[in-house]
Amino acid sequence: MKIKSADFVMSNSDVTKCPKEPLPEYAFIGRSNVGKSSLINMLTERKSLAKTSGRPGKTQLINHFKINENWFLVDLPGYGYARVSKKDKNTFQKYITNYFLQREQLVCSFVLVDIRHDPQPIDMEFMQWMGENGVPFAIIFTKADKLKPKAIERQVNQYLNKLTTDMWEEAPPHFITSSSHRSGRDEVLAYIDEINGQFFEATKK
């Protein structure tokens, strides 16, 4: 898929105020600092469309970007950031939870995990919650430039094995990416393109 346009639309913390157009939507979620905003910039080939930072907690709201005038990318704040106060954590949880449960055109979420880390309880719990609530998702391994090919393979296998032993018979789709090396881009965009096709086919009827 060629990215012809990528425009910031709005930021807010209320799912009922998100854009009303019935376009297919893809959200990026994962621990703080995992590389959500960087990945959005890499996919759209726009250097600073989404705000990135070396300090966790950069992205604060639900940020909508409209791509090629016919689908949305959503950048979300990260979870698991220790320095956020308890009150902020609860508020965050509430609006993110509402977003996932109420956003009707959300066709797929991408749960990002740092390829260097072994499965973390917070990510496992989050994926479990997504599964239980019927929110479709795929896994994106980030920062693959940090490991050698053999180590990448080992980490990915270990991760998927854990998911299939602890949670599901089949692991969700997964992608291996590096925003620094721009790898995994074609695969993620092809996946989005395929789901967009199904979405528009289904809404035609």
Ligand SMILES: Nc1nc2c(ncn2[C@@H]2O[C@H](COP(=O)(O)OP(=O)(O)OP(=O)(O)O)[C@@H](O)[C@H]2O)c(=O)[nH]1
């Ligand atoms: N080496 C490497 N570093 C990356 C990659 N992607 C992101 N980073 C770095 O990781 C840090 C966090 O990136 P962000 O994209 O801001 O992460 P985020 O998940 O949006 O973070 P929050 O908005 O704070 O939740 C930045 O310092 C990025 O430069 C990658 O593919 N490879």
Ligand SMILES: [Mg+2]
């Ligand atoms: Mg961010």
